[in-house]
Amino acid sequence: MKIKQITSQDFHVLKAFYQDEDVMKYITGYVIDEDEMNERWEKIMSWDSHKGYGYFQFIENDSLIGVGCLKPFGKDVELGYMLNKAYWGQGYGSTICQLLLDKIDTMDVTKVVAYIDPLNEASSRILRKHGFTSMYKIDDEEFFEKKLRNRITGYTGLYGIVAYPIKHSFSPMMHNMAFELLGIDDVYLAFEVLDNQFEKYIESVKTLGIKGFNVSMPYKEKIINYLDEMTQEAQLCQSVNTVKNENGKLIGHISDGIGFVKACQSQGWDVQNQKVVILGAGGAAKAIIVALAGAHVSEIVVYNRSDKPFIKELAKQLSCSLTLKSLHCLDELKEDLKEAYLLIQTTSVGMTPYEEECLIPDSSYLSHQLKVADIIYHPKETKLLKMAKEKNLDYMNGEGMILYQGAVSFEFWTGKDMPIAGVKKALKMEDK
Numbered sequence: 001m002k003i004k005q006i007t008s009q010d011f012h013v014l015k016a017f018y019q020d021e022d023v024m025k026y027i028t029g030y031v032i033d034e035d036e037m038n039e040r041w042e043k044i045m046s047w048d049s050h051k052g053y054g055y056f057q058f059i060e061n062d063s064l065i066g067v068g069c070l071k072p073f074g075k076d077v078e079l080g081y082m083l084n085k086a087y088w089g090q091g092y093g094s095t096i097c098q099l100l101l102d103k104i105d106t107m108d109v110t111k112v113v114a115y116i117d118p119l120n121e122a123s124s125r126i127l128r129k130h131g132f133t134s135m136y137k138i139d140d141e142e143f144f145e146k147k148l149r150n151r152i153t154g155y156t157g158l159y160g161i162v163a164y165p166i167k168h169s170f171s172p173m174m175h176n177m178a179f180e181l182l183g184i185d186d187v188y189l190a191f192e193v194l195d196n197q198f199e200k201y202i203e204s205v206k207t208l209g210i211k212g213f214n215v216s217m218p219y220k221e222k223i224i225n226y227l228d229e230m231t232q233e234a235q236l237c238q239s240v241n242t243v244k245n246e247n248g249k250l251i252g253h254i255s256d257g258i259g260f261v262k263a264c265q266s267q268g269w270d271v272q273n274q275k276v277v278i279l280g281a282g283g284a285a286k287a288i289i290v291a292l293a294g295a296h297v298s299e300i301v302v303y304n305r306s307d308k309p310f311i312k313e314l315a316k317q318l319s320c321s322l323t324l325k326s327l328h329c330l331d332e333l334k335e336d337l338k339e340a341y342l343l344i345q346t347t348s349v350g351m352t353p354y355e356e357e358c359l360i361p362d363s364s365y366l367s368h369q370l371k372v373a374d375i376i377y378h379p380k381e382t383k384l385l386k387m388a389k390e391k392n393l394d395y396m397n398g399e400g401m402i403l404y405q406g407a408v409s410f411e412f413w414t415g416k417d418m419p420i421a422g423v424k425k426a427l428k429m430e431d432k
């Protein structure tokens with residue numbers, strides 16, 4: 001990329017290019033406080049370009065990719081940049097960030113203050129490598145609210161989730177935040193579609209060029225009839241929660257189980273070659289079983305109150321051992337839990353408003369080596385997790401699975417990693 005240095009006078013050109021009265025704010029980064037910012041600008045504007053500091057245009061093939069600035073402020077230099085919207089999401093932001101840092105390396109400055117979006121993973125990573133620890137001073141919500149309000153254009157692409165009911169879903173917030181953080185020009189909406197309209201919904205996916213969508217209850221199996229291809233995981237589960245539209249070809253995937261395994265990894269849990277006990281044998285359990293097999297666990301024992309013939313069928317197709325036992329055999333469950341690395345609760349038992357219910361009779365079942373996961377996230381701590389906590393065991397609720405299944409879908413559609421830390425922060429999903 002060619003860098004053209006321009007002087008501070010050219011600032012008005014930039015302003016015209018972006019047709020944004022507020023452009024100064026963005027170029028300088030995200031405001032510390034209005035008065036302080038103005039005071040700094042007064043000074044900087046009066047300095048003109050100085051010792052190689054200044055404003056830069058980043059040009060490639062005659063297109064203005066973005067603008068950046070390195071501004072002296074006493075013995076410090078301030079770094080900021082802004083990307084032409086047409087080039088968002090293509091990795092130019094981090095390239096520009098790196099180019100500006102390379103320039104700083106040649107300067108004699110004691111301190112660098114960077115103003116970028118710290119939730120932008122790529123640039124943050126580069127800046128962290130250069131020793132930046134604190135990169136942000138504006139209130140996130142104010143910034144995102146402002147940007148989201150203004151960002152939809154004729155080019156904006158569409159994703160969504162189809163289900164009934166679905167308006168309560170957490171997914172639109174999660175994916176829109178991820179698009180925003182990565183500067184991807186797409187939006188994600190909730191499509192509440194009745195069963196007799198489902199076929200029309202699929203037609204409209206093709207007509208409108210909806211780029212991808214999640215599928216939730218009650219359509220996770222029904223959707224299979226409309227797909228052109230399915231991933232191996234989706235085939236094994238015979239259930240789909242993620243669809244990619246590749247020029248009219250619909251490809252189905254299932255991200256819940258893989259999301260669960262990723263949530264385990266984010267806890268530092270390594271399930272490889274381990275024995276896992278699962279309570280429940282519904283749709284969620286099936287997706288988790290398939291993903292655990294893919295993550296090379298050695299053995300899965302499923303406890304369910306009723307018989308589930310699909311387990312025997314699935315066992316034939318998986319590389320690990322998979323058996324079904326009755327939830328009524330509590331002695332056997334206790335013995336299995338003595339050897340297990342991980343217990344996963346996948347039923348609705350313990351969910352609000354039945355918070356006092358638990359399939360595990362008492363804490364003597366939870367032996368010292370066990371890690372405990374409950375896929376319920378309302379309440380945040382089920383009776384089972386409270387028991388695990390009292391026994392000082394490592395545990396996790398269902399929030400991680402929600403977040404990471406979203407991340408797996410996001411990657412399936414965009415080929416990009418969801419900026420997990422930023423999404424968590426923005427959606428106020430605290431770590432316990």
Ligand code: ATR
Binds near residue numbers: 282306307327359
């Ligand atoms: P999901 O798709 O969320 O996994 P599901 O397919 O309805 O939901 O599965 C619910 C699971 O929870 C099933 O394994 C169910 O047991 P059955 O297969 O015997 O129906 C289990 N489950 C629900 N309520 C239960 C209860 N009160 N006691 C024990 N298991 C229960």
